[in-house]
Amino acid sequence: MTTQTRTAAEAGRSRASGVVVLLILGALVALGPLSIDAYVPGLPRLAADLGSTASTAQLTVTACLIGLAVGQLVAGPMSDALGRRGPLLAGVTVYTAAGLVCAIAPNIALLIVFRGVQGIGGAFALVIAYACVRDQYTGNAAARYFSLLLLVTGLAPILAPLLGAQILSLSGWRAIFLALAVVSGAVLIVCVGALPESLPRQSRQPGGLRATGSVYVRLLQDRSLLGYALTNAFVFAAMFAYISGSPFVLEDIHGLSPRQYSIVFAVNALGLVAAAQASGRLVHRVDARLLLGAGVVGSAAGGVALLIVVATNAGLWPLLVGFFIVVTSVGLVLPNAAALGLENHGANAGAAAALLGFGQYMLGGLAAPLAGIHASNGALPTAIVIAGLGLTALITLATLLRSTPNRQT
Template structure:
């Protein structure tokens, strides 16, 4: 694989702890620093779901105020996701070249400004354009947080850390719709974007004060744009990396179909109020977080690939139940458990697939590799979002079909593209998530 590597670092092939816990203990408490790092990085990775989920209960009201339809309103979600994808493609390689801190702080400052502009959008077309900018600037937090984890952890330890981050990240989809529904009692929907601007300011200050540089100059990439393009090509040519990236993207596509379609399906078709919808959405997000923590506890005891398969099986089963509930008229009591199964499965899929992908050759270009994972994830998610409303707001069939199909596709990709070679030389990413020994 023709990946352009940075100057050779002095590091072990498999890292299971932080870079130097003893040194951190001597300077003021390694465990305290680790908990603070979890809080900040988890909050950074929550920018995406927070930007999307806070105003989900407001989508019907937004459509009315801007005199537009459900599909056009859902495009404001797609626009944000498209921005998140494009922004990661820029911020990830930049962080490999410039270090992690500078691109992170610049992105967070721009996110706060873009969110404030969204609050003043006079038309749905303007809001769509600004949402692209908001997503692109917020993407720096997501991609660089993943790269920082990969700077410090690898293999099973990385899977556990990603699972731990979901304790913080998972609070966004749990609390955001509930908070959004309650805030709508006090303010119109533009006020929600002003709240997001305040969140951006808080994250900027947190990163400024609490995130140190984790990529020293000796390990930074060189070569400019051409080297970045070659790196992306090399990563895409790695069958294992590409397989896990597609698994993440397709499973997130199923999740995002649920995210974009459920406000209309559960409120307009099944009659849930914005507040009740927020509670239901939060319960489903709690399932994601709980599954991630179970997976984190089992990592090291159970193969990461097996944990990934469990998550994909849950999502596929949930999609099948959802289809059956919609076509048989089982009502909200059939739909809600099916959606809970789909979202809980994601808690096993995302941490383990990410840890498996960010090993091997990808470990030496973590920023670019993380960016390509993010681009795949959010590009497929954004493409799937409008499918939920393609037949209008009066039917749940498109949402159910899309979720079921994407879950099946993710399972098929994992089973075929990431299976072990037949020559007996199994890639270590297949079983534990550990990187194979570096040559020489």
């Protein structure tokens, strides 16, 4: 074999390995959203079966989101100190076991508790996957890779509600949690065999509670990271207000079936993926901050439009358009906020990614039950929460951009 042929073969193997790693990281990032998206069409039926109210049933969403938020604060520094593989495998194992318990939970209280545990396991997968990207890429290259991750993970919110609605019609909501456990178990097996360690020993940070606390204090003093994290969190929370409130708004108020709702959900997710891919293609020619700004403006405008539609009783189709704009905007915000926020924190990529994730899932968890309090007010609370979060994100980003110099990333 000639040197040229050998070099070409090695390059081909490297590209193939890179694709495999991308798919694995995408599957890991997808576990968190998959925990929500797959069963939201069944929330009304779950509430009826367990004898709970809509808001109480939505606490299963909140518990998972809070678990995803808090778990990242532990997982990030742990992976900075111990490496990525060990904590990752432990987290996916916890996620799988918790999913099995959720499938047999006899009451809403136990379901809420283990949804929180499932969220913690998913947090390890999510934050470590993001840290793995930062181990290898920075700046525009990182923004492009995060966009590719959203292409992979975008299949989850497109397919999950469709499959969830199908499982719901055949076997009920418990089977959805069983399916999630099977999927995460398969991801765990693939990770064991094919996901390499991305953080060399010489790059690892000292662990311990005191060291972890000092890392977070230092990161929170970075005005730029904090600004991007908050902007990202408000837009992400607006999307989760939609995820939590829309099943009741569209199914109970507007009469859509679970299957029709899942189609609406999939179309909106497709818009998110398309926006993320457009961002990935544009980021080498357009400042990532401009792309982020476009997404935030879209989220705010979509939220305000949604509020007007609901307040004027304009009907179902304008409501669907408002939801679509809000969700699609997230595809521009997430990859660019992540790349910009993590850019200057390679030594503590896990902890910095944890702060980004903590903000988005904690705010999402708080927004979810607020969006569901609609028993006497129709869809108005959902619209108010989404619009308020979008406008807050816009104010936060505008404040950040005024206080930091404009630079190409």
